[in-house]
Amino acid sequence: MTVLESFYLGIDFGTSGARAIAIDSLGQIIAETRCQYRSDAPNADDWKHTLWTLLDQIPGNVRHQIGAISINGTSATVLLCDRNHRPLTPPLLYNDARGGIPAVAPVSSPAHSATSSLAKALWWLKYLPDNTLTQAQYLVHQADWLSSLLHGHPGISDYNNALKLGYDPQHLTYPDWLQTLEIGPWLPRVLAPGDVIAPIQPEVAQRFNISPTCLIKAGTTDSIAAFLASGASRPGDGVTSLGSTLVLKLLSPIAINDTASGVYSHRLGQQWLVGGASNTGGAVLRYYFDDAELRNLSQQIDPTQTSGLDYYPLLTKGERFPINNPQLEPQLSPRPQAPAKFLHGLLEAMARIEALGYQKLMALGSGDVKQVYTAGGGAQNTAWQQLRSQALGIPIVPASHTEAAYGTARLAAGLIQLN
């Protein structure tokens, strides 16, 4: 009897859509697919529809050889669920600052932020009607909830997604100040990314002709998955995710947290990913240009010339990093007649924000940034890369893979040692 080789599926849920990549045990890509959300303001049902669509789009013979699946999502995107893990409200996304800074979280905690998962949980506790709150059992993140559709166990997260809830990745536990809050019973169980959660549910295995022995493994966040995809591996390696947002991750032997500037550290095995997430990025570009226009107009930009414009590109008020200011207003004027000049100003500003971000990390003691990899939809833009290189003054090196889904597939394949 021939033993079929196992493949490993990583699924990346980002802001505008999701991607799935299947790899073999050596990390070779066997299949990949993508699916835009069917709504500009996707809810959990839209995410579920996207998950099933991605699984349907993986070729049947590959699907049948999948031995493990892991999912990453956007960080601090949260759902409040009932005892059957059904969402009680629409999700609150990663950049939603309605809750304000939770004073109960120590200033040193990444949960001490207006956009943290904790801030959103406390907002729900304060503003949801009692008949909803009485049904609340689980507070989970986008990746946690989507994974539970596959494994069937509610309330399970990972120490990357749980960071902005207030989980302590140093001691691998919830601190007492968090556990004793009224939301304490909602807190999810926390595993390490890549840990086995459970086998796939039989009915899901049957629906997609996936082996019933396929294991669902704990995931991570999108920017960490991008780091795991890039090939970055040494202290001083940075990865910039140019997706809908602009997210920096720098590998460091020490954790650094500075909530005043939106800097926090994720655990990665025995090392730390120091960084932050800005609200600038591709979502601002997509508001003004479609992908074809971005490609065509970028070719008209001379990166050796300055645009003469001084933007801070945001779609709405509020910034997380390197300026942590929920009141920061967008700066997008004057807008030149020529679209290419406008785009030049936007890309130049985002390159400046990225450089400020890495300078902030080094000023806080991260150690020198030695080289920077790039991930996300913006990684393909060579004009932007030249503007970034000039602003950074640090080499930008080609990433092995620019899709976060590849990093999550490596997690599923057990190719990343985190214990």
Ligand SMILES: Nc1ncnc2c1ncn2[C@@H]1O[C@H](COP(=O)(O)OP(=O)(O)O)[C@@H](O)[C@H]1O
């Ligand atoms: N040629 C390009 N130059 C710069 N940005 C681009 C280009 N093509 C696509 N993008 C940007 O990439 C973003 C999508 O990247 P992606 O990694 O899928 O983001 P996310 O997962 O956060 O939605 C879009 O916001 C789009 O503006």
Ligand SMILES: O=C(CO)[C@H](O)[C@H](O)COP(=O)(O)O
């Ligand atoms: O901007 C975002 C959406 O892409 C998220 O905030 C991003 O995931 C950054 O958070 P983390 O550093 O926790 O991964």
